[in-house]
Amino acid sequence: MAGFGNILRRIAGRLREQENAPSDAGALDQSGTLRPDLSSPSNPPLGVGQGDLPQRPTGEESLTPADSPITPPRAIENPGLSFGSESAPAPGAELPGAMVAEPVGPGSVDVGRIRLTDDDAVTEDPLVSNCPYCGQGDQRIGTRCQRCSQVIVRLPAWAQHRRHNWLMARLSWKRINFAAIVALLLVFVIWVNYPFAPNPIVLLKKIQSQITADMGPGVWTVSGRDLRNTRSVEVGFPPPEGEVVWESFIPQPLESEPVAQYSSLFVGSANGVYKLSEYDGQILEGWDGDTPGRITGAAAVFESYLFFGSTDHTVNAWNALTGDAWWSFPTEDTVEISPVLSDGLVYIGSGKGLLYALDAHNGSVIWQTRLDSDASASVAIYEGRLFVGDDKGIFYILSARTGQEWFRYRTLKTIAGSPVISSDGKRAYFPSSGELYAVSAEEREVPGLYQFKKIWAQLWLWQVPGVPRPPGQQGGLWRFRPDNPLQGIYSAPALAEDEEGSALYVGGYDHNMYALDAFDGGRLWTFNATDSISASPMIVKDRLIFGDDAGNVYSLDRNDGSLDWKISVGSAVTIPPIQSNELVIVRTEDGYIYGIK
Incomplete structure (x- = not known):
């Protein structure tokens, strides 16, 4: 003591x-x-x-x-x-x-x-204390510390540190502020990848309608048949038997895929949009479809709405019955791909890498984002996720409601077609670099992981001692490469899913049509056509229908690849075929359209 x-x-x-x-x-x-x-x-x-002591x-x-x-x-x-x-x-x-x-x-x-x-009695001097800054003992309050030269001040008891509180003894305001900043940054990164609060776009940008492209039997209202771009018709009319019932010519043809609704066909060209009758293929009277720009992509139709993009830097909404304009939205550059209609939004890309989500009711911008390059084809939609590829070879997964980027997968060259999404939303398929890729459709980007693996791969290529072979890119499942990579795959596949399994059907420039297992990419069968296959096939129940560059149209049994029938239409089939009720509509490179029953 x-x-x-x-x-x-x-x-x-x-x-x-x-x-x-x-x-x-x-x-x-x-x-x-x-x-x-x-x-x-x-x-x-x-x-x-001292002087007078008593006696x-x-x-x-x-x-x-x-x-x-x-x-x-x-x-x-x-x-x-x-x-x-x-x-x-x-x-x-x-x-x-x-x-x-x-x-x-x-x-x-x-x-x-x-x-x-x-x-x-010896008591402690109340004016002597330890320095609160450096801990030096026997320092007098009100003077400067002999070690750190700080003025020593005695704080009241309520303001003094609790010496027995180990947490406060080890913390300082500088450390607390630093920890708070790190925590805020961590919360922000987590929120960007896994939002747990409403996005301002959701709160402030209200959608006026909930219209979505019709995917019922007998109609083909958007490019790719449905929002997943499966190009597959599983119910409805039976497959065609190869009989050409009519043909029609479209002036100034372009590679615009037709769309069909209510026995009417809508086809884009260099001078506007044409409306044809499904019964005889004739251009309907009273339809004014002239536009200042060219229509290179397929339109999207929903009841009385017709949506399309034009090279005159606009996205347009017309009356599908009369051709009257309802609204027009100006873009920063040309629009050459097809729109997709889902939950009241029109999704479409333009030049300069822009991707828009417009209100289908009035054309107002709900959100827009900029990709690394121009979108190469129309988007795919599945349960709030948007999938799109660009000319730089990047495959994106975005939020369909806000446009927030969630994931990207890098390839070497342009993604040469619209992504195709499985029915469970777990896999995405797309062509690039002459190969067919299968990528996880549920991935979220891990910040910095791609750059880390890139450095790792470079060190491995330099044969640095002790550096193992790096793993593959995040999200990659499998790739299919044709026998001749120089004559590879440059069109989107068609996807069929039933009780027997899931299969992909895709053609290549090597004249082959491939049937692949959708889960592992294994080859099921191969059919050799007369010429290159540059357009995507379509599925009508148990039949696979496609054309080649020699002007032939084929119908195969999709289970074993056996030929059902084959006809010639005289010109290269470079545009994917579609179905309208009981007819298969085939458009050729020279501007003719055929109705096959």
């Missing part, structure tokens, strides 16, 4: 003073007990000066040391500690052991005939 130690040091100091001044302190008797000289001038009675009355006996009212000290229990003449501590030496003193009266202690009162 610090106070008791100070008392012992004070006692030792006074003993040393008494040894140095025996005339004032008294003398030691034969037993070594200190005997103060009561008649000494240094010990006068209280209230009497002892006559007849009164003088006091002897034995009759002194000062009682000798009680025996010290510690044999190692005594205050006799033989064991008195030397000056500057520490007292060994511990001394037990018996209190004589209130507020006083009698130790070795030296009386200590409350005035002699």
Whole structure:
């Protein structure tokens, strides 16, 4: 205990003073007990000066040391500690052991005939403290610390640090602020990848309608047949038998895929949109479809709405019955791909890498984002996710409602077709670099992972010792490469899913039509056509229908690849066929359209 130690040091100091001044302190008797000289001038009675000491009355006996009212000290229990003449501590030496003193009266202690009162009690100096900045001890409050030169200030008790709080003892405001900033950045990164609060676009940008492209039997209202771009018709009319029932010519033809609804066909060209009758293929009278720009992509139709993009930097909505314009939205560059209609939004891309989501009711912008390059084909939609590829070879997964980017998969060359999504939303298929890719459709980008693997791969290529082979790119499942990579795959596949399994059908420039297992990319069968297959096939129940660059149209049994029928239409089939009720509509490179039953 610090106070008791100070008392012992004070006692030792006074003993040393008494040894140095025996005339004032008294003398030691034969037993070594200190005997103060009561008649000494240094010990006068209280209230009497040095010069006029009172005389002892006559007849009164003088006091002897034995009759002194000062009682000798009680025996010290510690044999190692005594205050006799033989064991008195030397000056500057520490007292060994511990001394037990018996209190004589209130507020006083009698130790070795030296009386200590409350005035002699040793207490801590309230103006001496440890430096709160560097911890240096025995520093006086109000002065500068001898070590760190900071002014030492005594804080009130309520403002002082709790020394027993280990957390506060280890923290400082600088550390707390740093930890708060790191926590905010971490929350932001998590929110960007896994939003747990409403996006401002959701709160502020309200959609006026909920119209979605019709995917029922007998209609083909968007490019790719449905929002997943499967190009597959599983119910409805039976497959065609190869009979051409009519043909029609479209002036100034372009590679615009037809769309069909209510026995009407809508086809784009260099000078506008044409509306044809499904029954005979003739252009309908009273339809004014002229536009300032060219229509290179397929339109999208929903009941009385017709949506399309134009090279005159506009996205347009027309009355599908009369051709009257309802609204037009100006873009920053040309629009050459097909729109997709889902949940009241029109999704379409333009030049300069822009991708728009427009309100189908009035054409207002709900959101827009910029890709690394122009979108190469129309988008695919599945349960709030948007899938699109660009000319730089990047496959994107975005939020369909807000446009927020969630994931990207990099390839070497342009993604040469619209992505195709499985029915469970777990896989996406697209062609690039002459190969067919299968990528996870549920991935979320891990920040920095791609760059880390890129550096890892470079070190491995340099054959740095101890560097293992890096893993594949995040999200990659499998790739299919044709026998001749120079004559690879440059069109989107068609996807069929039933109780027997899932299969992809895709053609290549090597004249082959491939049937692949959708889960692992294994080859099921191969059919050799007359010429290159540059357009996507279509599926009508158990039949696979496609054309080649030699002008032939084929129908195969999609289970084993056997030929059902084959006809010639005289010109290359470079545009994917579609279905309208019981007819298959085939458009050729020279501008003719055929209805095949």
